[in-house]
Amino acid sequence: MDDRADRADRAVIVIAIAQLLGTSLWFSANGAMRDLQVAWQLSASGIGWLTNAVQAGFIVGTLLSATTGLADRVSASKVFAVCGVLGAALNALFALCSSGLASALVFRFGVGVALAGIYPLGMKLLVTWAPQRAAQTLALLVAMLTLGTASVHAIRALLSSVPWQTVVLTSSVLAVIGALLVFSLGEGPHAGPHAGPHARRSGNRRFGLSAGIGEVVRIKEFRAAALGYFGHMWELYAFWTLTPLLVQRAFASGAPVSASTVAMWSFLIIAIGALGCLAGGRYSKSAGSARTAALALTISGTLCAIYPLTNTLGTAAQLALLLVWGISVIADSPQFSALSVRACPADKIGGALTLQNSFGFFLSACSILWSTSVYHTLDVRVAWLLLPGPIVGLIAMTPLLRKRPRW
Numbered sequence: 001m002d003d004r005a006d007r008a009d010r011a012v013i014v015i016a017i018a019q020l021l022g023t024s025l026w027f028s029a030n031g032a033m034r035d036l037q038v039a040w041q042l043s044a045s046g047i048g049w050l051t052n053a054v055q056a057g058f059i060v061g062t063l064l065s066a067t068t069g070l071a072d073r074v075s076a077s078k079v080f081a082v083c084g085v086l087g088a089a090l091n092a093l094f095a096l097c098s099s100g101l102a103s104a105l106v107f108r109f110g111v112g113v114a115l116a117g118i119y120p121l122g123m124k125l126l127v128t129w130a131p132q133r134a135a136q137t138l139a140l141l142v143a144m145l146t147l148g149t150a151s152v153h154a155i156r157a158l159l160s161s162v163p164w165q166t167v168v169l170t171s172s173v174l175a176v177i178g179a180l181l182v183f184s185l186g187e188g189p190h191a192g193p194h195a196g197p198h199a200r201r202s203g204n205r206r207f208g209l210s211a212g213i214g215e216v217v218r219i220k221e222f223r224a225a226a227l228g229y230f231g232h233m234w235e236l237y238a239f240w241t242l243t244p245l246l247v248q249r250a251f252a253s254g255a256p257v258s259a260s261t262v263a264m265w266s267f268l269i270i271a272i273g274a275l276g277c278l279a280g281g282r283y284s285k286s287a288g289s290a291r292t293a294a295l296a297l298t299i300s301g302t303l304c305a306i307y308p309l310t311n312t313l314g315t316a317a318q319l320a321l322l323l324v325w326g327i328s329v330i331a332d333s334p335q336f337s338a339l340s341v342r343a344c345p346a347d348k349i350g351g352a353l354t355l356q357n358s359f360g361f362f363l364s365a366c367s368i369l370w371s372t373s374v375y376h377t378l379d380v381r382v383a384w385l386l387l388p389g390p391i392v393g394l395i396a397m398t399p400l401l402r403k404r405p406r407w
Contacts, residue, residue: 059358160258225343
């Protein structure tokens with residue numbers, strides 16, 4: 001028993017590290033934001049389009065995965081590894097072959113499709129190793145996703161004198177390393193049987209828009225968790241996209257700030273969310289995932305409401321509020337995933353998480369497009385556009401708050 005537990009613990013760490021490395025692809029363009037704004041004359045809206053190309057690709061990838069049953073039919077470790085290498089290649093093409101926004105959007109879309117085999121499949125892979133600790137292990141995984149997302153800003157800050165292409169290519173190298181780690185690890189002892197080629201003979205139960213997806217959508221607890229997650233997603237990626245702009249705005253009243261300073265503060269504000277994920281995972285042991293998610297959603301929603309009122313404060317105060325926002329905005333994400341895992345039959349977890357991710361990222365793409373399009377008009381008041389997410393999420397997950405603490 002001790003050997004199996006130790007092996008599971010090591011596997012969780014390997015998967016978490018691979019997730020960090022693989023998801024560095026997500027915001028690789030944002031890490032080069034200042035350079036691209038100069039080289040391609042991009043506005044905030046242009047940066048939003050680059051981010052949304054990844055979101056759109058992720059949505060298409062997750063929909064294909066969910067509707068074909070790929071997430072539950074094929075080894076999660078193999079899908080993760082293949083998508084990690086594919087995403088790294090497309091990210092490298094973005095760095096080396098993009099001549100402007102139009103061509104960059106094509107490559108970033110492809111990176112998003114590849115990420116659909118990294119993030120949700122990484123969650124499923126974790127469950128195959130430690131299903132009894134879903135809330136805590138998923139918290140670690142999302143913490144690594146957060147650090148992976150933030151990592152490009154750190155790379156830009158540390159490599160401030162190199163071309164932006166080098167920053168982007170660095171994330172490709174990291175993604176390949178993550179793919180190799182997962183491929184060598186394989187799946188855990190709790191992996192369900194894969195349907196294999198015979199799945200085509202079983203009709204729409206395993207292929208196409210399966211009856212299994214309809215089955216999980218009818219589960220009340222899954223619907224409540226998914227709707228709460230959707231509210232969270234309306235806020236999360238828009239906040240991460242806006243973070244460098246909000247940091248620049250916080251420094252606006254002082255002396256001109258360097259690109260490396262903006263990049264480092266952007267890294268800190270996003271990366272500190274990893275601590276929020278880990279703290280939320282620890283708190284969920286006693287309070288339950290539903291109450292933990294509700295607390296984080298309440299804090300981040302409050303910051304959506306009050307941040308536009310603080311633009312007269314000094315730089316230090318604004319940065320401090322952004323750090324608190326960074327902690328809370330992601331802390332609920334693994335708890336919503338854990339709630340969905342608990343609500344679903346074991347053989348439907350991969351498809352359910354993939355479908356939930358797909359629609360959640362569709363909403364995030366809408367909020368990114370809206371908020372970046374009007375940023376130069378609204379300035380910090382753009383935070384109010386994110387507020388409906390936490391409000392709707394809290395209302396939707398109310399049924400889970402009435403459950404016993406494990407929820």
